[in-house]
Amino acid sequence: MSADRDAAPVAYIPVVGDVVLDSATHKVGKVMDRVSRLVQLRPVGGGQEWDAAVADLTPVKPMDRIRKAVSEANEASRREDLK
Numbered sequence: 001m002s003a004d005r006d007a008a009p010v011a012y013i014p015v016v017g018d019v020v021l022d023s024a025t026h027k028v029g030k031v032m033d034r035v036s037r038l039v040q041l042r043p044v045g046g047g048q049e050w051d052a053a054v055a056d057l058t059p060v061k062p063m064d065r066i067r068k069a070v071s072e073a074n075e076a077s078r079r080e081d082l083k
Helices: 062-082
Strands: 019-022 027-035 038-042 050-053 057-059
Touching (some): 019 038, 019 050
Antiparallel strands (some): 019 057, 027 038, 038 050
16 A cells, blocks of 8 residues: 555644634634644634634635625624614
């Protein structure tokens, strides 16, 4: 067997500034810091940071970020209509 077949796939390694989905919390956040297998994430629009395991993170594509922002804006406008 070749070494290429035996090698495990390279996992996604986030870097500061990446926007990621945390599958454990189902939240999208921006990577603020990384220490070993943990990262600190902050909501893209600002807010309180949370810790996440690197294994739970996947990068978010720009179009997915736009969809989420539009969805959140629509939800906020609906809440305003209810007041």
